[in-house]
Amino acid sequence: MHYIKHSLLQVFGYKIPRPxxxxxxxEVKAIYEGKRxxxxxxxxxxxxxxxxxxxxxxxxRRRWITLILVNxxxxxxxxxxxxxxxxxxxGARVIGFHFADLNAALQIVLAYKHIVLNLVIGVxxxxxxxxxxxxxxxxxxxxPYHLLSxxxxxxxxxxxxxxxxxxxxxxxxVRSVFYVIFALLALVTGYTVFETISPTGILSRALIYGPGxxxxxxGLLLLFEVFYSRxxxxxxxxxxxxxxxxxxxxxxxxxxxxxxxxxxxxxxRKVCMVPHVLDLTIRGGASxxxxxxxxxxxxxxxCVDICPTSSLTFEVKxxxxxxx
Amino acid sequence: xxxxxxETRRNRPTLTPRRREQSRxxxxxxxxxxxxxxxxxxxxxxxxxxxxxMRLRPPGALKTPDDEQQFxxxxxxxxxxxxxxxxxxIKLADLPDGFGIGLPYIxxxxxxxxxxxxxLQCVLACPTGALTHDLDYPADTRMGFARLARPKACLAxxxxxxxxxxxxPDYAGLLRYEEIDRWNPIAVADHPYDLEICDLCVRxxxxxxxxxxxxxxxxxxxxxxxxxAQQMGNECPPKHAITLEPVDRGDGVxxxxxxxxxxxxxxxxxxxxxxxxxxxxxIDLDKNADTVSGG
Numbered sequence: 001m002h003y004i005k006h007s008l009l010q011v012f013g014y015k016i017p018r019p020x021x022x023x024x025x026x027e028v029k030a031i032y033e034g035k036r037x038x039x040x041x042x043x044x045x046x047x048x049x050x051x052x053x054x055x056x057x058x059x060x061r062r063r064w065i066t067l068i069l070v071n072x073x074x075x076x077x078x079x080x081x082x083x084x085x086x087x088x089x090x091g092a093r094v095i096g097f098h099f100a101d102l103n104a105a106l107q108i109v110l111a112y113k114h115i116v117l118n119l120v121i122g123v124x125x126x127x128x129x130x131x132x133x134x135x136x137x138x139x140x141x142x143x144p145y146h147l148l149s150x151x152x153x154x155x156x157x158x159x160x161x162x163x164x165x166x167x168x169x170x171x172x173x174v175r176s177v178f179y180v181i182f183a184l185l186a187l188v189t190g191y192t193v194f195e196t197i198s199p200t201g202i203l204s205r206a207l208i209y210g211p212g213x214x215x216x217x218x219g220l221l222l223l224f225e226v227f228y229s230r231x232x233x234x235x236x237x238x239x240x241x242x243x244x245x246x247x248x249x250x251x252x253x254x255x256x257x258x259x260x261x262x263x264x265x266x267x268x269r270k271v272c273m274v275p276h277v278l279d280l281t282i283r284g285g286a287s288x289x290x291x292x293x294x295x296x297x298x299x300x301x302x303c304v305d306i307c308p309t310s311s312l313t314f315e316v317k318x319x320x321x322x323x324x
Numbered sequence: 325x326x327x328x329x330x331e332t333r334r335n336r337p338t339l340t341p342r343r344r345e346q347s348r349x350x351x352x353x354x355x356x357x358x359x360x361x362x363x364x365x366x367x368x369x370x371x372x373x374x375x376x377x378m379r380l381r382p383p384g385a386l387k388t389p390d391d392e393q394q395f396x397x398x399x400x401x402x403x404x405x406x407x408x409x410x411x412x413x414i415k416l417a418d419l420p421d422g423f424g425i426g427l428p429y430i431x432x433x434x435x436x437x438x439x440x441x442x443x444l445q446c447v448l449a450c451p452t453g454a455l456t457h458d459l460d461y462p463a464d465t466r467m468g469f470a471r472l473a474r475p476k477a478c479l480a481x482x483x484x485x486x487x488x489x490x491x492x493p494d495y496a497g498l499l500r501y502e503e504i505d506r507w508n509p510i511a512v513a514d515h516p517y518d519l520e521i522c523d524l525c526v527r528x529x530x531x532x533x534x535x536x537x538x539x540x541x542x543x544x545x546x547x548x549x550x551x552x553a554q555q556m557g558n559e560c561p562p563k564h565a566i567t568l569e570p571v572d573r574g575d576g577v578x579x580x581x582x583x584x585x586x587x588x589x590x591x592x593x594x595x596x597x598x599x600x601x602x603x604x605x606x607i608d609l610d611k612n613a614d615t616v617s618g619g
Contacts, residue, residue, distance in 0.1 A: 078407050091402030091404065108397065108398060112394065112397040112398040113397075116451075116452050168353060170350050170354040171353075174357060178362075181358070189369070190396075191397060193366065196425050202426075205426055
């Protein structure tokens with residue numbers, strides 16, 4: 001399966017080789033051929049204007065509401081003592097059922113070197129939940145750091161546009177290095193080292209149990225992202241994203257790319273937090289007319305919202321066919 | 325840009341010199357980033373090594389008096405123990421605790437664990453067994469061990485009584501007074517005392533309260549059956565935790581000394597209720613009932 005192989009490559013920071021001519025289907029080749037010289041800049045601008053929406057585009061609105069609601073559910077559940085969702089994002093009980101964050105559970109298993117039954121139950125539940133919903137969907141739709149980082153990203157982009165600062169990129173392979181280092185640190189030291197600096201855990205606990213000094217660390221991360229490197233934590237460091245990226249490999253919820261109407265102008269790659277997953281939208285980047293974006297995608301829907309030609313859409317594999 | 329000229333090897337002919345320079349910089353930045361982030365995360369070791377992250381932990385915490393590593397390793401930092409505690413004794417540690425961030429602890433002086441949940445709710449709530457399910461009753465817990473740290477300040481040692489609110493009118497701490505409300509803890513400030521000789525640390529000790537109840541049940545014929553059931557489950561604490569012993573200084577003053585016994589679990593209620601500022605009796609973390617009795 002190319003999809004699985006390509007997904008894992010991207011999750012661990014490797015590049016997917018562009019499809020060679022003989023790897024492209026004749027249909028997609030014909031599409032690329034047919035577009036030669038037909039796209040004028042004016043046409044594109046017209047389409048863009050037509051497609052320009054408000055600040056809260058469809059999927060962004062839905063996503064922000066979901067993210068805020070999920071986190072508020074934790075807060076309200078404790079505040080009003082209704083015991084709907086007890087705990088925090090690292091571990092919770094949802095109407096009595098155990099939920100455990102997969103990465104936190106992994107860190108514990110490596111550090112503690114025992115397997116706890118309740119943890120197994122929580123891990124299996126959460127594994128299937130995100131298997132169904134798309135893996136890194138957790139990042140864009142639940143993680144509170146993602147929202148903060150998304151907000152400060154606007155400041156970063158504004159500063160870059162005014163040429164006040166420059167964005168600095170890192171080698172994406174550094175993610176795998178972090179993943180291995182944090183796993184080894186847990187195993188060797190016997191402490192869940194990553195949890196000490198995880199902004200996801202820190203923010204979730206700060207929301208539910210009240211703020212603390214740890215928020216200073218989160219603030220520093222955000223400043224680093226604003227002034228030095230766009231979305232650096234989520235792009236290059238966070239092992240939670242890698243864990244869920246692997247879960248999402250088998251997920252039916254994906255963003256689908258259709259090459260037919262695409263102008264290859266790259267608006268989608270500009271808004272994307274993980275733009276390498278959209279390399280297939282570059283002219284000659286897709287090997288077939290319809291191709292799924294790999295599981296390193298956070299399913300945030302920014303590209304779906306911005307695409308002037310609706311070439312990127314959400315799909316639920318299997319279900320889409322049934323719905324048609 | 326001047327560094328780019330030094331790049332003479334051309335093992336990747338597909339990359340333009342500019343792209344190669346870019347990827348070289350990305351690699352260097354990534355190296356610095358790795359060192360930085362891993363370095364920061366390892367700073368969390370410092371408070372642990374210094375012993376500053378050692379705290380009074382909730383009942384059942386996987387630890388020995390001098391080593392909390394297993395507790396650190398197994399806690400998922402979710403705070404479910406915080407949520408179930410009826411007296412809100414449990415708090416989560418902050419960043420200065422390093423690796424201990426997010427770990428539950430109890431500040432006994434502010435609010436101790438008085439076992440008023442009866443069923444060790446925090447232990448039941450723990451999803452990872454960091455609060456081990458191996459214990460059944462409050463008397464089984466080993467949180468620490470009480471010590472009369474300032475005998476001179478102790479009111480009983482001075483032969484003094486105590487009248488009024490144990491910790492003043494503004495103290496927010498809660499305790500369960502079974503004779504007032506079996507199910508809901510009330511503010512200590514709402515329960516003034518009038519004692520001929522101060523015995524608050526003994527009077528409010530959850531272990532001592534339980535022993536008194538068990539003894540009362542034993543003498544009460546009608547509750548014999550219930551008593552059997554209780555004793556089958558070993559619900560009655562087997563050993564006293566704290567007693568008042570008379571002290572004779574030969575000056576004719578009736579003095580009493582709070583004496584910590586082998587049944588002390590280190591819950592911290594004595595430290596919490598002690599009316600002297602600062603508390604005459606405190607909880608030591610480096611001891612527990614097992615290490616004290618040599619068992």
